[in-house]
């Protein structure tokens with residue numbers, strides 16, 4: 489298993505270019521199921537999760553090829569309607585095949601995801617929505633078995649806004665008979681990107697990016713030729729890396745408008761941020777100021793940046809309260825950050841972070857994708873050497889992170 493070794497204390501300087509968004513490309517790849525032909529998706533990051541999704545789509549009978557950040561998907565025929573446990577257990581986003589497979593083939597068999605490192609993460613709302621659209625769904629031997637001769641439009645209200653739930657239903661509704669209304673829909677930029685991709689295929693979707701999405705089903709969708717948005721969480725992770733190292737960096741090819749909550753909080757913490765079209769110029773202060781955050785659905789502060797922000801607050805001036813409202817177990821990084829000298833206490837869903845003068849390098853273990861990103865951010869500022877174990881978590885969501893950080897001057901290497 490690969491490890492990453494970082495020698496901390498170096499001020500980051502230079503330019504970095506942001507890759508395509510993991511959480512946009514995964515649903516867009518599954519949207520290809522709704523078409524029959526050659527799909528082209530551009531600005532695709534070369535990530536473990538993208539490869540896993542490609543293998544899952546190949547298992548369904550599709551041609552999959554990733555080269556030069558471009559994906560080709562040949563979707564002429566479906567030879568299997570099953571997403572086996574082996575895929576779903578390595579990547580929960582595999583459940584995104586449920587809606588489009590059901591819409592295209594009239595049936596789907598998808599392994600029910602188990603719990604995961606950040607919380608229970610049920611998919612009851614995906615299932616309830618599909619049932620409202622006329623699907624018959626049973627649970628058998630750990631699998632969701634769904635059938636529907638023809639999905640029908642329906643009015644669906646989510647008790648909680650769910651990102652992949654909104655995406656699954658939007659895809660199912662795109663080929664359903666009649667109009668579907670999703671209320672309390674997720675408003676994340678990745679949901680909007682999927683809607684735009686579907687619209688480019690000929691779908692009739694209005695309101696994506698607001699809490700009410702209206703989808704009027706069409707008979708047929710054409711294959712994709714679509715360019716994915718830049719990754720807002722990768723962008724924000726680089727902001728954190730520059731902020732914590734008193735760095736001075738330019739971030740190219742990003743979408744600052746997707747990051748308003750993060751940018752505002754970073755500024756409050758003392759980070760200087762200048763925006764020029766699709767570029768951000770970041771200057772970290774000599775010492776960060778402590779501020780409080782609460783994670784919320786978009787446009788609130790994203791849960792996917794909570795861990796990295798905590799690493800920053802660990803060496804900020806004062807005490808910060810960090811509340812995680814989306815997932816019930818997304819504090820696995822705390823035990824590891826403590827091993828690096830952070831002063832952290834958790835009660836319920838709130839962590840109290842008392843800023844210390846410095847963190848020190850230590851051997852630590854990555855537990856999930858964003859937890860590992862927070863350890864990288866902390867290690868960049870820590871005195872001495874940090875070795876991060878289980879970096880395959882990092883490879884799920886950050887393209888060539890050690891190369892990008894090296895170009896910014898960080899002393900970082902992968903140990904095979």
Ligand code: EPU
Nearest residue numbers: 511581609610611612613614648649650651652814815857
């Ligand atoms: N929820 C339910 N029932 C459902 C669906 C969700 O109770 O049927 C709950 C969840 O347990 C959670 C909340 O609703 O408490 C929100 O979860 P959501 O469904 O929005 O999360 P997701 O769709 O499974 C996506 C991202 C996550 C990101 C969350 C929140 C993808 C592939 N994944 O997950 O990304 O944290 O939205 O923004 O888009 C990551 O990239 O590291 C990551 C975990």
